[in-house]
Amino acid sequence: MATKSLQKLGSDLAQSNKQLKILSNGIFKNGELPTFKDKISETNQFPLKAKKLEILQINVGYMCNQVCDHCHVDAGPDRKEIMTRDTMKQCLEVIKKSGAHTLDLTGGAPEMNPDFRWFVEEAAKVGIKDFIVRSNLTIIRANKKYYDLPEFFKKHNVHVVSSMPHWTKGKTDKQRGDGVFDKSIKALQELNAIGYGMPGSNLKLDLVYNPSGAFLPGDQAAMQKDFKKALMDDFGIEFHNLFAITNLPIARFLDYLIASENYEDYMYSLVEAYNPAAVSNVMCTNTLSISWDGYLFDCDFNQMLELPVNSKSRHISDFNEELLEGRDIVISQHCYGCTAGAGSSCQGNVT
Amino acid sequence: MQKTYYDPADLKKFGKISEWNEELGSKFFDYYNSVFKEGALSEREKSLIALAVSHTIQCPYCIDAYTGDSLKRGITKEEMMEALHVASAIRGGATLVHGVQMMNKVNKLDG
Numbered sequence: 306m307a308t309k310s311l312q313k314l315g316s317d318l319a320q321s322n323k324q325l326k327i328l329s330n331g332i333f334k335n336g337e338l339p340t341f342k343d344k345i346s347e348t349n350q351f352p353l354k355a356k357k358l359e360i361l362q363i364n365v366g367y368m369c370n371q372v373c374d375h376c377h378v379d380a381g382p383d384r385k386e387i388m389t390r391d392t393m394k395q396c397l398e399v400i401k402k403s404g405a406h407t408l409d410l411t412g413g414a415p416e417m418n419p420d421f422r423w424f425v426e427e428a429a430k431v432g433i434k435d436f437i438v439r440s441n442l443t444i445i446r447a448n449k450k451y452y453d454l455p456e457f458f459k460k461h462n463v464h465v466v467s468s469m470p471h472w473t474k475g476k477t478d479k480q481r482g483d484g485v486f487d488k489s490i491k492a493l494q495e496l497n498a499i500g501y502g503m504p505g506s507n508l509k510l511d512l513v514y515n516p517s518g519a520f521l522p523g524d525q526a527a528m529q530k531d532f533k534k535a536l537m538d539d540f541g542i543e544f545h546n547l548f549a550i551t552n553l554p555i556a557r558f559l560d561y562l563i564a565s566e567n568y569e570d571y572m573y574s575l576v577e578a579y580n581p582a583a584v585s586n587v588m589c590t591n592t593l594s595i596s597w598d599g600y601l602f603d604c605d606f607n608q609m610l611e612l613p614v615n616s617k618s619r620h621i622s623d624f625n626e627e628l629l630e631g632r633d634i635v636i637s638q639h640c641y642g643c644t645a646g647a648g649s650s651c652q653g654n655v656t
Numbered sequence: 657m658q659k660t661y662y663d664p665a666d667l668k669k670f671g672k673i674s675e676w677n678e679e680l681g682s683k684f685f686d687y688y689n690s691v692f693k694e695g696a697l698s699e700r701e702k703s704l705i706a707l708a709v710s711h712t713i714q715c716p717y718c719i720d721a722y723t724g725d726s727l728k729r730g731i732t733k734e735e736m737m738e739a740l741h742v743a744s745a746i747r748g749g750a751t752l753v754h755g756v757q758m759m760n761k762v763n764k765l766d767g
C-alpha cells in the first residue's frame with residue numbers, strides 16, 4: 306500500500322510525457338497491437354468528435370486523505386495542486402453559461418479543498434439538474450470537521466458517488482489501505498441514516514467499483530446484484546446504482562502494471578475486449594474536464610496526461626461552448642480502457 | 657524449437673479450432689456459451705464450478721481462464737480456494753474410496 310504519490314517519490318512515471326511514451330512504444334510501436342487510432346479507424350470512428358456538452362467535471366485538487374494503489378490521479382496528502390476560490394468563481398460563470406445538465410466534482414478528495422463548501426453552496430444555487438460529488442467515504446470519518454458532510458450534502462441535494470472496490474474488507478483494504486473498509490461502511494451507514502441511497506429516495510447514492518488488480522471489471526448488473534446482497538446481508542446498507550469502471554493504464558495503475566509485469570497482458574486484454582459500439586458513447590463525447598488551475602480537457606484521464614483540448618478555447622477564462630463542440634478528441638492507447646466490454650466512464654457502462 | 661508443450665498465448669487461439677471444422681467447432685462454442693449463461697445456477701456459481709473442474713482436469717488454459725474470470729466477477733480468493741478443496745476432496749476421496757475394493761480383495765484372498 307502506497308503512502309506517497311509518485312510525484313513525491315520523484316518517480317519517472319509522475320511525468321505525463323513518460324507515461325505517454327510507454328503507451329505509444331513497445332507492443333503498439335512494433336505492431337503487435339493496433340493503436341487506438343487504427344482501431345477506431347476500422348469502423349470509421351476516427352477522429353473521435355465531441356458532441357453537445359452535457360457534463361462538466363471539475364477537479365478541485367489532487368490532495369487526498371488516501372493513497373490508493375490504482376489512483377489515476379496520483380492523488381495523496383502530499384499533493385499541493387488545489388483549486389483557488391478565484392478559479393472556482395470562473396467555474397461558476399462557466400456553469401451558468403453552459404448547457405450542461407450535470408456538474409461533477411472530483412479530486413483527490415474534493416472535500417479537502419478549503420473552499421469546497423463555499424463552492425458547493427454557490428454551485429447549488431445555479432440549479433443544475435444533477436450535482437455530483439465524488440466522495441471517497443473515508444473522508445467523512447477522517448476528521449471531526451468532516452463528520453457533518455452527509456448533512457451538508459443533503460442540504461444541497463448533492464448526488465453522492467463513492468468508491469467501493471469490494472464488499473469484503475480484505476479486497477478493499479488491499480487496494481485502498483488498512484481501515485478503509487470499516488470507515489467506508491460506517492460512512493455508508495451514516496448516509497443511509499439520513500436517507501441517502503434508500504429505495505425511492507431522491508438523495509442519490511451510487512457506488513463505483515473498479516477492480517483491485519490487473520483484470521477487467523465483470524458484468525455491471527451482476528456485480529451490482531452481488532454488492533447489494535452482500536452489503537445488505539452483512540451491514541444493512543442500501544445504495545442505488547453500481548458503476549463498474551475499468552482501470553485505465555495511467556499514473557499509479559500504470560506503475561503497478563509495469564512493476565507487477567502485467568502491463569502487456571493488461572493491454573492485450575483491453576484490446577481484445579474492444580467494443581466498437583462503446584466508442585460513440587465514451588464520456589469525452591459529452592463531458593469536459595476542468596483542472597484545478599482552470600484548463601480544459603476531454604476527460605480527467607487526459608487531464609492527468611496533460612493532453613489539453615484540441616480547441617482555441619483551452620481555459621475557463623476563454624470558455625466557448627460553440628468552439629468546443631465538434632472538437633477532435635485527443636486520444637492515445639489509454640483510451641482502450643473506455644471501450645473494453647460494455648465500455649467504461651465515470652457513470653459506469655456506456656452501452 | 658518450442659521448448660514447452662503449453663504456451664499461454666495459445667489460449668487466445670482457442671476459437672481457431674473452428675477453422676478446421678467449422679460445423680462442429682461452432683456447435684461446440686454455441687453449446688459452451690449457453691452452458692455458462694445464468695440459469696438455475698448463477699454465472700458466478702458456474703464460474704466457481706469451472707475453476708474447480710479446471711484443477712481436477714489440470715488444464716493450465718482453463719485454470720488461467722477461470723482464475724481471471726473469477727476475479728472479474730468479484731469472487732474472493734477464499735471462495736476460490738474453498739472451491740478447489742471441494743475438487744481436491746472429491747479427487748482424494750475417489751482414490752480412497754477404492755480402498756474398499758482393495759480391502760474386499762485382500763479379505764477374499766487372504767482373509
Ligand code: SF4
Pocket residue numbers: 369370371372373375376377378379380381412413414441
Ligand atoms: S482513488 Fe480516489 S480516494 Fe484513492 S487516492 Fe485517488 S483520489 Fe484519493
Ligand code: SF4
Pocket residue numbers: 587588589590603604605606607634635636637639640641643
Ligand atoms: S480516455 Fe478520455 S479521451 Fe480517451 S476515450 Fe476515454 S474519455 Fe475519451
